[in-house]
Amino acid sequence: MSRRVRKHANPFTVTTRVGVIDRLVTFGREAPLEVDLGCGGGAFVFERARNHPDRDFIGLEVRKVMVEQSMARRDRDGPKNALIYYASSNDNLALAPPGVIERFTIQFPDPCFKKRHQKRRILQPKIVRGMAELLPIGGQIYAQSDVKPLAEEMFDFLNAEGALRCTSGESLLIPSPFLERTEWERHHEANGEPIYRMIFEKVQEPRGPIPELPFRDTNPLRNPSDGARVADEPEG
Numbered sequence: 001m002s003r004r005v006r007k008h009a010n011p012f013t014v015t016t017r018v019g020v021i022d023r024l025v026t027f028g029r030e031a032p033l034e035v036d037l038g039c040g041g042g043a044f045v046f047e048r049a050r051n052h053p054d055r056d057f058i059g060l061e062v063r064k065v066m067v068e069q070s071m072a073r074r075d076r077d078g079p080k081n082a083l084i085y086y087a088s089s090n091d092n093l094a095l096a097p098p099g100v101i102e103r104f105t106i107q108f109p110d111p112c113f114k115k116r117h118q119k120r121r122i123l124q125p126k127i128v129r130g131m132a133e134l135l136p137i138g139g140q141i142y143a144q145s146d147v148k149p150l151a152e153e154m155f156d157f158l159n160a161e162g163a164l165r166c167t168s169g170e171s172l173l174i175p176s177p178f179l180e181r182t183e184w185e186r187h188h189e190a191n192g193e194p195i196y197r198m199i200f201e202k203v204q205e206p207r208g209p210i211p212e213l214p215f216r217d218t219n220p221l222r223n224p225s226d227g228a229r230v231a232d233e234p235e236g
C-alpha cells in the first residue's frame with residue numbers, strides 16, 4: 001500500500017539524534033563525506049554518489065515517508081555510498097568528527113515566509129557556525145534557491161561568518177558547479193526560472209560570537225517577482 005508523502009513537516013517535531021556515525025560500519029570505509037541538508041527525495045545525493053564512488057554521501061530530511069521511499073529505492077538499486085536519515089539538520093550536523101565532511105549543500109530550502117515560521121528555515125547563523133566548525137580548511141558550503149530574498153538571506157548569513165569566504169563572486173546568478181541536479185532544480189530549470197546560487201569556503205577556524213542578523217521577508221505577496229512558492233507554505 002502506498003503511503004502519502006506529506007507536503008511539509010515541522011523540523012522541530014523530528015527528534016532523531018543520529019550522532020557521530022561509525023563510517024566503517026555504515027559505509028565499510030572512511031572516505032570523505034558530503035552532507036545535503038533538506039535533501040527531499042535524494043535525487044542529488046544519489047546522483048552524486050553514483051558519479052563519485054570514492055566519496056560517501058548523506059542526506060538529512062524531515063519527511064519520514066519520503067525518506068523511507070528513498071531508502072527503499074537505494075536498497076534496491078544503490079548507490080551504496082549514500083544514505084538518507086530521517087533527521088533534522090538542526091540537531092544532526094555533527095555526523096562525523098571535524099575535518100571529515102568536505103561539503104555541505106543546502107538546496108531550495110523552504111522559504112517559511114510567515115514571520116512565526118522563520119525560525120524553521122534550514123540555514124541560520126547557528127547552523128552556519130556548526131558547519132564552519134565541522135568543515136576542514138578549504139571545505140565548501142553550497143547553497144541555492146529560486147526565492148531571491150531567501151538566497152540573499154543565506155548569502156548574508158554565510159558572509160557574516162568570519163570563518164568563511166565567498167568564492168563564487170558577487171552575482172548570485174551563476175551556473176551550477178555540479179553535473180547533478182536536485183528535484184527542485186530540475187523543475188525550475190525546466191521552467192526557465194532564475195536560480196540564485198553561492199559557494200563559500202572555509203578559510204579559518206570560527207571564533208567569537210555567532211553573528212546575529214535579521215531574517216529577511218520572503219513573503220511572495222510583498223516580493224511579487226518571487227511568487228512561485230506561495231502555495232507551498234504550510235498552514236498553522
Ligand SMILES: C[S@@+](CC[C@H](N)C(=O)[O-])C[C@H]1O[C@@H](n2cnc3c(N)ncnc32)[C@H](O)[C@@H]1O
Pocket residue numbers: 008009011037038039040041060061062063087088089090106107108109110120121122182183184185
Ligand atoms: C523545497 S524542498 C527541497 C528538496 C531538495 N533539496 C530539492 O532541491 O529538491 C525542502 C526540503 O527540506 C526539508 N527540510 C526542511 N527543514 C529541514 C530540516 N531542519 N532538516 C532536514 N530537512 C528539512 C523539507 O522537508 C523539504 O523536503
